[in-house]
Amino acid sequence: MKLQRVGVIGATGLVGQAIVEWLLRFGYLPDYISLFASQSSDxxxxxxxxxxxxxxxxTEKAIQTLDVALFATDAAVSRQWISIAQSRGVVCIDNSSAFRQDPSVPLVIPEVNGHVLATHPQVIASPNCSTIIALLALAPLHHTLRMKAFTACTYQAVSGNGTEGLRTLERERQCGDSFSEIYSDRIEGNVIASIGIPQGNGFTDEEEKLCHESRKILASPELQATATCVRVPVERAHSMALQARFESSVDLAMAEEQLRYAPGIHYTLTSVATPFRCAWNEDCFVSRLRKDPFDDKQLLLWTVGDQIWKGAALNVVQILNRL
Ligand SMILES: NC(=O)c1ccc[n+]([C@@H]2O[C@H](COP(=O)([O-])OP(=O)(O)OC[C@H]3O[C@@H](n4cnc5c(N)ncnc54)[C@H](OP(=O)(O)O)[C@@H]3O)[C@@H](O)[C@H]2O)c1
Incomplete structure (x- = not known):
């Protein structure tokens, strides 16, 4: 039984609702959980x-009744309200990108760098969903083999765009027409190799987040990371092909051993992880681990994770539990 007064901001959204469900599963009392959203949901x-x-x-009055505020809102809303909550002494954990690159704000995946919570920070950022799914697989390898570089190609579900992403896919499936208010093209029956805002260097902000956040979490500023982020007509769970290069020649059996015992991961040698099977799971699923036949320092693998659970809501509640 946990008696902290917890507010979930953005509680009507996909991530917010999942946060409330995870709080209940972990034994937080419903009477101590308050749900907030925009004025239209009042x-x-x-x-x-x-x-x-x-x-x-x-409201400002409501926020000061809380011990902890869990934000499942976009970056602008988080930025506005976290500064108010902070001034009232409320501990804030944020799902948006607003504070992830702030050097004073820890960016946390509990299984990877949960130790940074020992300083009891007042604001904590939860990483981008793809960063969490990639690093749960790469961090255990990095810790023993020293990763120097990685390349990620993502296959991201439409629910990564929240309620509106799911609605768009559903309408396109039902009506056959294109309803691309949030996509540059029809998403049903299609693949769109660009997510987020172009940055002028050929990459998008979604691709840059994955790289910058990985460097921060692994405390490896020299890590050479690149990504191509792709939207696919899948409802839930992000998939990713990863190619990682290490300091020296890699022993495949040793790498398998690392993944088999890594927290938050289900490593499978025999089957191929798919978003259909991996959605609604707490763990991320790693499969198809291979050595690059042309570079013995390099490994390739395939990982899939429920981006609303471990990629967002579950990660936030696990951070709260650690605090
Ligand atoms: N979806 C994912 O897979 C995923 C994964 C990792 C991180 N994230 C991040 O998590 C956050 C939430 O994403 P989502 O997918 O859950 O989005 P969503 O389904 O669109 O939900 C957005 C939520 O924000 C609320 N909101 C909007 N304006 C507000 C305001 N002024 N004050 C208070 N609440 C407000 C909405 O309330 P109303 O219903 O009242 O409009 C709704 O509850 C985003 O920062 C996103 O980048 C999402």
Missing amino acids: GKSLTLGQKNFSVLSL
Whole structure:
């Protein structure tokens, strides 16, 4: 039984609802959980984990009644409200990109760098979903083999765009027309090799987040990381092909051993992980581990994870549990 007063901001969204469900699963009492969203959701009722909740619009008065605020809002909303919450002494854990590159804010995947929470920071950022899924597989290898570089090609589900991404795919499936308010082209029956905002260097902000965040979390500023982020017509769970180069020649059996015992990972030698099978799982699934036949310092692998659970909501609640 956990008696902290926890506020979930953005509680009507995909990540916010999953946070509430994870809080209940971990034993936080419903009476101590408050749900907030935008003004348009004020007074709305939600049933989550078989408990009924009322949603309120966020106010300065409401935020100071909390011990902890878990943000599942976009970066602009998080930035605005976290500075207010901070001034009231509320501990904030944020899902958005607003504070991830702030050197004073730890960026945390508990299984990878949970030790940074020992300083009891007041604001903590949860990484981009693809960063979490990639690093759960790469960090255990990095810790023993010293990773020098990696390349990621992602296959990201539409729910990565929140409620609106799912709605778009559903409408396109039902009506056959294109409803690309958030995509540059139809997404149903298609693959779009660009996610986020172009940065003027050929990469998008989504691709840069994966690289910059990995360097910060692994405390490896020299890590050579590049990514191509692709949207695919899958509802839930992100998949990723990773190619990683290490300091010296890699022993495949030793790498397998690292992955088999790594926390948060289900390593499978025999089957191929798919988003259909891996959605709604706490663990990320790693398969198809291979050695590059042309470079004995290099490994290739395939990883899949539920980006709403471990890529966001579950990671945030695990951070809270550690605190
Ligand atoms: N979806 C993923 O796979 C994923 C993974 C990792 C991280 N994230 C990050 O998590 C955050 C939430 O994503 P999501 O997918 O859950 O988005 P979403 O489904 O679109 O939900 C957005 C939430 O923000 C709320 N909101 C909007 N304006 C607000 C305001 N002014 N004050 C308070 N609440 C406000 C919305 O409330 P209303 O319903 O009232 O509009 C809704 O509850 C984003 O920063 C996203 O980048 C998402």
